[in-house]
Amino acid sequence: MxxxxxxxxxxxxxxxxxxxxxxxxxxxxxxxxxxxxxxxxxxxxxxxxxxxxxxxxxxxxxxxxxxxxxxxxxxxxxxxxxxxxxxxxxxxxxxxxxxxxRNNNYPEKLLETLMENGFNGEDLLQAFKEKINEKPVLQKSK
Structure with missing residues (x-):
């Protein structure tokens, strides 16, 4: 242990x-x-x-x-x-x-989700910076 x-x-x-x-x-x-x-x-x-x-x-x-x-x-x-x-x-x-x-393609999935939610330009960049640091649970280890 x-x-x-x-x-x-x-x-x-x-x-x-x-x-x-x-x-x-x-x-x-x-x-x-x-x-x-x-x-x-x-x-x-x-x-x-x-x-x-x-x-x-x-x-x-x-x-x-x-x-x-x-x-x-x-x-x-x-x-x-x-x-x-x-x-x-x-x-x-x-x-x-x-x-x-964490899933290896998390940044791409996050960016895609933010864009689908209507973020663009400076707002997209700011939202991405905030969310990427939250590091949510995405994939169970094997």
Whole structure:
């Protein structure tokens, strides 16, 4: 197993990325042959019901984790919540899941989508710069 410091975590909702207010976090590569990871985060006690509902409904969630230092590109994971622990003013969430890899033709697909949505000229360039840095989940690793 390999353990890393988690410096940022975001939940991906389709085209939208929700950055969580991370107090602390850790990510563990369990090295089971498949890309099996544990992610534990400590958050302020804000909306614990949302995370409990995801756990109760056994929903799959896409997240982006930035490991070791803020300047690293985020890695994308498909996870389920294994535990929600609510404390006095904080909460701990334990995720388990698999690493995803970005599709190699992502920039082309993004550009095509933006053009289909009516972007052109300087607006196209600005939208492309913003979206390319969001690095959404696109393709599961093999």
């Amino acid at each position: 390999k353990t890393f410091k988690l410096v940022a975590l975001s939940i991906v909702h389709g085209e939208n990325v929700e950055k969580l207010e991370l107090i602390d976090g850790l990510i563990i590569n369990r090295e089971y042959g498949k890309e099996n990871w544990l992610i534990e985060i400590l958050l302020p006690k804000i909306d614990p019901e949302k995370f409990q509902s995801i756990l109760d409904n056994k929903e799959t969630v896409n997240v982006q984790a930035t490991i070791s230092k803020p300047s690293n590109d985020p890695a994308s994971f498909e996870v389920v919540i294994r535990n929600v622990a609510v404390m006095e003013d904080r909460m701990s969430i334990l995720f388990e899941g698999e690493l995803f890899r």
